[in-house]
Amino acid sequence: MDLLLDTASELFAELGYEATTTNAIAERAEVSIGSLYRYFPDKQAILKALAARHLEQLRGLYARVFTDDVVYLPLPVLLDRLVDPFLELHLGRPDYAHILLGASVSADIAAAGSVAEDEIQERLTHLFLRVAPRLSKARARLVATVCKGTVKALIAMASEVNDRKHRAKIVAETKQMMLLYFQSVLRR
Amino acid sequence: MDLLLDTASELFAELGYEATTTNAIAERAEVSIGSLYRYFPDKQAILKALAARHLEQLRGLYARVFTDDVVYLPLPVLLDRLVDPFLELHLGRPDYAHILLGASVSADIAAAGSVAEDEIQERLTHLFLRVAPRLSKARARLVATVCKGTVKALIAMASEVNDRKHRAKIVAETKQMMLLYFQSVLRR
DNA sequence: AGATAACACGAGTAAACGCTCATCTCGCAG
């Protein structure tokens, strides 16, 4: 079953959800279609299972990233803590983007995805409130929104670039922009 | 023919490219499928024509945005000039995202899209070099990359939010971040 | 060894979809 999920993940990344046939998944996994349909009621179920697996990984990441001590880290280090793990996760799993795109197929998956995003947003908001207690809740939420969006953009930019050195430069530059922004938020 | 393109644009925005059937396009446009296929050799041709139309609009935008005088504008005004038109264009055309996604279907479209992005990148690089002549070419390109990515992220964020006031706040906050970044780039 | 249950198999099915083409419509010239 995990084998099927891994194979589906590969094919979704290569061809996208729609263009991937269930027969192709079964064939590459060296399993008959009959067996595939013993474990998954239909094609969407595979997508849902993959989405669930990713969600689990994301939640695991939250637990590691949003620990209590990060509040006391210097700002640049805090940034690394917030950005690098998510970047690595997404660069290592090229199918994730396709799963999110495939989400428009099923309302369930889209809902789960946006719940995950809201969780990040909420955690970031709390983090900012602890780092900068003078911030209003509304402002902290706004900063969290922009932060989340910028990291998303960074992930997109980094995914498009294959050269490691160039990628590192883009990452560093974006972090620099975020650092300046955070500093100005704290100063007020 | 324009009627067909507009209808296709609507349906792609609602359902996505794959899920939209040619019959559905013809039906909603109140045209027979036979007639549709008189004007477009196949389904992809519709997508390509739409992509071409968007590209044309984008190029028109370049001409209006990247004029010679922008170099002498104050930074915050320059930012508005660079961000607002693109934001408006994308908010007003909800199918654009789907066209870009559908681009993975055809290498041609993907190529055209990345050419358009390279053009923006090039124009931004030149702009930054004129505004800040002390910048190295490599650095200007890097700044352009980050700028482009951030505007993309802003478009994505803004598209997800329906409340006008909330959207305006997100836009203002992101511009603030970019402003701080540009100031620090100029200062060095 | 034989019986039984659990699972794997893949040819086949029904539905959907992109696309074609024989037919029809209609405006116009002679």
Add this chain to the structure above:
DNA sequence: CTGCGAGATGAGCGTTTACTCGTGTTATCT
């Protein structure tokens, strides 16, 4: 009024694809 041609029409064709089911294979227990 007739004949003609450009263009519109939609039933239907061929193909693809998600999914089923009758058969074959293996594992387990008595």
